[in-house]
Amino acid sequence: xxxxxxVIGAGISGMLAAIGRAEAGExxxxxxKGHAATHWATGCIDLLDVGDGDxxxxxxxxxxxxxxxxxxxxxxxxxxxxxxxxxxICDQGGYPLVGSPQRNLLLPTAAGALRPTCLVPVTMVAxxxxxxxxxxxxxxxxxxxxxxxxxxxxxxxxxxxxxIQGFNAEGIxxxxxxxxxxxxxxxxxxxxxxxxxxxRAEVGTHLRRLVRDGGHxxxxxxxxxxxxxxxxxxxxxxxxxxxxxFEIPTxxxxxxxxxxxxxxxQRLRTAGGRxxxxxxxxxxxxxxxxxxxxxxxxxxxEQRHRANRFVLATGGIGGGGMRAIDANHLIExxxxxxxxxxxxxxxxxxxxxxxxxxxxxxxxxxAVDTQLRPLDAKNQVxxxxxxxxxxxxxxxxxxREGAYEGVAVATGWVAGAR
Amino acid sequence: xxxLEDSLDQCIKxxxxxxxxxxxxxxxxxxxxxxxxxxAQRFRHADQPVPDASVDYCSGCRVCNEVCPAGxxxxxxxxxxxxxxxAAQGQSLRNRIIARAGLVGRLSSGPHAPLLNMGxxxxxxxxxxxxxxxxxxxxxxxxxxxxxxxxxxxxxxxxRGLRQVVYYHGCSxxxxxxxxxxxxxxVLEHNGFEVIVPDQDCCGLPLLSNxxxxxxxxxxxxxxxxxxPYVRQGIPVVGTSTSCILTLKEEAPELLDLTxxxxxxxxxxxxxxxxxxxxxxxxxxxxxxxxxxxxxLPYHPPCQLRAHRIGLPALxxxxxxxxxxxxxxxAACCGIAGTYGLKREKYALAMAVGAPLFQFVRESGSDLAxxxxxxxxxxxxxxxxxxxxxxxxxxxAAYGL
Numbered sequence: 001x002x003x004x005x006x007v008i009g010a011g012i013s014g015m016l017a018a019i020g021r022a023e024a025g026e027x028x029x030x031x032x033k034g035h036a037a038t039h040w041a042t043g044c045i046d047l048l049d050v051g052d053g054d055x056x057x058x059x060x061x062x063x064x065x066x067x068x069x070x071x072x073x074x075x076x077x078x079x080x081x082x083x084x085x086x087x088x089i090c091d092q093g094g095y096p097l098v099g100s101p102q103r104n105l106l107l108p109t110a111a112g113a114l115r116p117t118c119l120v121p122v123t124m125v126a127x128x129x130x131x132x133x134x135x136x137x138x139x140x141x142x143x144x145x146x147x148x149x150x151x152x153x154x155x156x157x158x159x160x161x162x163x164i165q166g167f168n169a170e171g172i173x174x175x176x177x178x179x180x181x182x183x184x185x186x187x188x189x190x191x192x193x194x195x196x197x198x199x200r201a202e203v204g205t206h207l208r209r210l211v212r213d214g215g216h217x218x219x220x221x222x223x224x225x226x227x228x229x230x231x232x233x234x235x236x237x238x239x240x241x242x243x244x245x246f247e248i249p250t251x252x253x254x255x256x257x258x259x260x261x262x263x264x265x266q267r268l269r270t271a272g273g274r275x276x277x278x279x280x281x282x283x284x285x286x287x288x289x290x291x292x293x294x295x296x297x298x299x300x301x302e303q304r305h306r307a308n309r310f311v312l313a314t315g316g317i318g319g320g321g322m323r324a325i326d327a328n329h330l331i332e333x334x335x336x337x338x339x340x341x342x343x344x345x346x347x348x349x350x351x352x353x354x355x356x357x358x359x360x361x362x363x364x365x366x367a368v369d370t371q372l373r374p375l376d377a378k379n380q381v382x383x384x385x386x387x388x389x390x391x392x393x394x395x396x397x398x399x400r401e402g403a404y405e406g407v408a409v410a411t412g413w414v415a416g417a418r
Numbered sequence: 419x420x421x422l423e424d425s426l427d428q429c430i431k432x433x434x435x436x437x438x439x440x441x442x443x444x445x446x447x448x449x450x451x452x453x454x455x456x457x458a459q460r461f462r463h464a465d466q467p468v469p470d471a472s473v474d475y476c477s478g479c480r481v482c483n484e485v486c487p488a489g490x491x492x493x494x495x496x497x498x499x500x501x502x503x504x505a506a507q508g509q510s511l512r513n514r515i516i517a518r519a520g521l522v523g524r525l526s527s528g529p530h531a532p533l534l535n536m537g538x539x540x541x542x543x544x545x546x547x548x549x550x551x552x553x554x555x556x557x558x559x560x561x562x563x564x565x566x567x568x569x570x571x572x573x574x575x576x577x578r579g580l581r582q583v584v585y586y587h588g589c590s591x592x593x594x595x596x597x598x599x600x601x602x603x604x605v606l607e608h609n610g611f612e613v614i615v616p617d618q619d620c621c622g623l624p625l626l627s628n629x630x631x632x633x634x635x636x637x638x639x640x641x642x643x644x645x646x647p648y649v650r651q652g653i654p655v656v657g658t659s660t661s662c663i664l665t666l667k668e669e670a671p672e673l674l675d676l677t678x679x680x681x682x683x684x685x686x687x688x689x690x691x692x693x694x695x696x697x698x699x700x701x702x703x704x705x706x707x708x709x710x711x712x713x714x715l716p717y718h719p720p721c722q723l724r725a726h727r728i729g730l731p732a733l734x735x736x737x738x739x740x741x742x743x744x745x746x747x748x749a750a751c752c753g754i755a756g757t758y759g760l761k762r763e764k765y766a767l768a769m770a771v772g773a774p775l776f777q778f779v780r781e782s783g784s785d786l787a788x789x790x791x792x793x794x795x796x797x798x799x800x801x802x803x804x805x806x807x808x809x810x811x812x813x814x815a816a817y818g819l
Contacts, residue, residue: 001700001734029729035434036487184449188437253433269748276729278484298727300667300685305729320487 003029006294006307008281008334009321011037012405013390013412014313015264016086020416022271030268031279031296031305035261037319037391037408042249043223043256045086045409047079047101047118049402052129055118056080056101059406070393071403073368074410082413083119083406093263095231096122106130108220108248110153112161116402121256123234127220127246133168140215143243144171145207146222149185152251153222169220172210177202190224191255194233200225204240211243223247223256230259279303281314281334284383291383294334309385311415312337312374316365316391316398330364332392335383338376340367340394358400365394372415387415422495422672428488429456435482435492440750441475444770448475451482454499455492462499468506473499475764477755477771478627479721493725497626497673504629512552516757517628520620520637523593526562535561554765558754558800560594560792567596571603571615579612584648586641586666586688588659589620590792598792601814602658602691608817609698609705614653616644621662622670624757631674638670638681645688646680655688658810660790661722661756663690668726690723691810692731692790699735708816712741716782717809718775718798720791721751732790732809739816745782749775752789754797769801776801788812 004026007018014030022028050058059079063072071079083101090097097119099105104116106129114129133139142162144155155171162169177199193199207219225247226233238245249256265275279296286292291310295302314321314334322339325331330341341364342348348361367375372387389411391398398404435451436442442450454473461469473496480493504513515522526534537543544555553559567587583606591599603613619641622634645655645666657663666688671681689697698704719730733744752772753759759768779787779802787806789795795806 001696001729033489034485034487035438036432039434039437040432184446184453186433186436186450189443192443253437258437269746274730276727278724278727279729280489296727299664299725300688303728 003027003307005309005311006031006305007311007313009313009315010275011313011315011390011408013408014311015268016409016412017311017313017389017415018273019268019271020413022268022273028273030273030275031281032277033280034277037315038257038261039254040252041254041257043121043254043260044117045097045119045405046402047406049116050104051116052104052106054102055104068395070396070407070411073370073372074414078410078414082410085413086409089267090263095259095263098122098125108158108162110248110250112158123225123230123247126218126244135166135168139168140217142167142169142218142220143210143214143216144169144220145174147176148173149176150190150222174206187224187250187253187255191227194224194226195229200233200237204237207241211241216243218244220246220248223249227255227259284335286383289381289384291386312386312388312392313390314392319391321392322364332366337366337374337382339364358397362397363395366392367394372411389415422491425489425491426456426459426495429490430488434485434487438481438485440479440481440771441477445475445767448472451492455495456490459495462502468503471503474503477758479751479755480725481721481750484724494673500629501631509630513628515551516760517624517630519589519624523589527566527593529564531562531564548762552762553760554762557760557765558796560796563594563596565596567592567599570596570600576614577607577612579607580610582614582653583611584614584616584645584653584655586618586655586657586662588657588662590659595792598658598808598810601811604814604819605810605817608819618644621665623661623665626669626673627756635674638674642680642684645684649683649687656691656694658691658808659792660690663688664722664726690726690731692735693728695735696731706738708739709818710741711739711816714743714745716747716779716784716787717744718747718789720789720794723790736809736812747775747778749778752794752797754793756793759797772797772801779804
């Protein structure tokens with residue numbers, strides 16, 4: 001099998017690149033070690049942490065200040081079209097993303113802090129801090145609702161932390177409707193329950209009673225309100241409860257992130273693309289500066305995959321695209337591309353754990369040229385037919401900068417359009 | 419301890435496996451791969467009582483391995499934990515029987531097969547079987563064949579070819595579906611191969627998945643001894659039963675900690691038949707004198723094929739047939755997982771696991787589905803009434819064989 005393009009990694013950047021090329025008529029294969037980034041992250045699209053300001057303006061300033069930032073490489077002109085592309089895909093998947101690149105939203109986290117983000121699923125938008133009831137405003141409190149059976153989501157704590165920030169909130173646990181033989185609950189297990197009309201009707205009725213008694217106009221719930229039909233589930237719960245409902249992302253595994261993965265996966269399959277999970281790419285085979293094939297780990301022997309072009313979307317240190325092989329050396333795991341990283345371990349971290357600029361190690365990655373092609377230490381192109389996208393690119397501390405999804409979307413879109 | 423146990427240190431407890439496990443999704447008896455795998459493993463020790471018996475509800479489909487971003491061999495850890503459970507608590511009569519696929523097949527096939535098949539179709543008898551040996555009355559048991567594949571092959575004799583290949587038929591082709599092996603031989607011979615069928619035992623997978631490692635090791639050693647002379651001559655081993663082939667390639671050596679050169683050499687030269695044919699196609703050595711088959715068919719790549727981590731070779735090869743279009747199922751597993759879904763206490767669960775696949779097959783409207791694994795074919799046909807064939811049968815038909 002000779003593919004037109006092989007994409008390594010099935011996070012947002014890899015999937016967008018794959019979709020772009022498949023919809024342009026290419027034969028595309030996605031190789032991924034497993035599920036990761038989408039299943040761990042919030043399911044929101046962070047563009048840049050500028051508080052509740054204008055992230056697009058922030059990106060423009062960043063590009064002017066740092067020429068090797070992934071946003072600068074993708075180019076300012078790519079930012080809005082790439083976000084629109086993702087919105088169009090999610091819209092068609094029945095899971096609209098809302099928000100504006102000119103104004104961040106501030107959404108409560110599962111710890112009750114406020115987190116700036118740019119685009120959010122329609123199921124979360126009613127949580128924007130600008131709309132939440134303030135203490136002393138006379139409005140009924142925000143009701144934060146959870147289930148004791150769901151770990152790592154504590155409504156009283158969320159409400160207490162929101163109160164500290166001047167919001168009127170209270171948190172309660174709902175009693176779970178009687179369920180046959182249920183032993184353990186995960187966020188995914190709950191999301192499957194919310195796909196069942198009888199379950200959500202029962203929860204909705206419970207919420208309506210609470211709304212009637214407490215006058216609440218807004219309810220926060222963990223992001224477990226359905227997998228395939230979350231938008232409808234939330235709409236239905238709102239109709240029954242008689243209040244606005246919004247989801248708060250949970251710690252991993254993130255159902256909200258899984259929804260986006262499923263939508264991207266369907267879109268790619270519809271375009272004729274293939275996905276092979278459990279395919280851990282461990283090396284490449286090159287002829288000069290042309291990558292001919294990659295090899296993935298398999299039973300008894302490696303599998304060889306040939307393509308004309310490749311996209312490396314394996315992520316950064318968090319995603320497994322890079323790792324330390326000993327006390328002093330970082331490697332890029334799939335193709336052993338040269339990395340831009342601090343020379344010695346002493347320079348990986350600042351002594352202060354919570355150091356403000358962020359530890360240098362997290363800005364490590366593959367240096368790329370304007371066509372996203374990987375560069376070596378002398379700025380020579382390593383492979384002419386490889387594009388590097390997402391968190392694998394050097395020069396950005398994606399999470400600290402609040403740019404994790406934005407960089408993935410912009411660079412993935414650019415690679416998909418080429 | 420080997421690399422299986424080492425791999426559990428890679429677990430970052432991200433719970434991705436918990437979101438994908440098809441058994442945990444439908445059963446309250448199984449808390450999920452992370453819980454019974456990397457988590458419970460911390461409490462397992464050879465000299466200690468087994469901490470959690472729920473690991474027996476792991477079907478071994480390996481979907482957890484497939485989605486794990488850290489490379490933890492969860493399903494294999496679970497298989498070992500089950501073996502420890504069996505070692506501590508003993509094996510049920512039922513599991514002793516169904517794990518011996520070769521013996522059961524040998525006793526079932528032959529001139530008396532029609533009578534036996536008729537008997538297995540009788541409800542009262544199945545009810546008695548359920549009461550006595552705990553095999554669910556509705557579980558799909560394949561009809562045994564009057565003549566074994568081996569009998570057919572010996573009758574016609576080995577035919578000369580330019581290159582040689584060993585065919586590992588496994589128990590299902592030998593005793594239940596000899597036509598699958600006949601199609602494989604026809605396709606290989608059509609492509610110029612001389613097919614060799616050495617004496618062989620069960621691959622040992624049913625024993626491994628029922629926790630009887632000692633018996634499985636005997637079978638694997640026997641098979642390695644039979645296959646190694648050919649492998650040493652550079653003759654590849656191919657098979658149509660994708661789960662047997664996975665067992666030869668990886669599962670047996672890994673679970674049983676067999677590290678000899680012979681075991682490794684056999685593993686390295688053993689191929690799923692479509693993996694083998696795809697390699698031929700990539701070298702332009704596969705004949706493409708296909709007649710058109712203008713059909714659209716549902717295709718389920720079974721979990722046991724996906725566990726090879728070789729992509730979808732049947733899809734790749736069959737895409738060369740003009741007119742034929744395969745629609746890939748995205749279902750995680752059909753539920754049967756070898757002998758798992760035959761068990762009285764697990765049958766309903768296995769059917770629930772397979773429900774999305776059965777819906778996909780029914781909604782395709784096709785009267786024919788394709789799947790590389792025999793027990794999955796039986797399960798799909800049982801649940802949907804749709805005839806399910808091995809992809810090699812379609813390839814043989816496309817060659818006009």
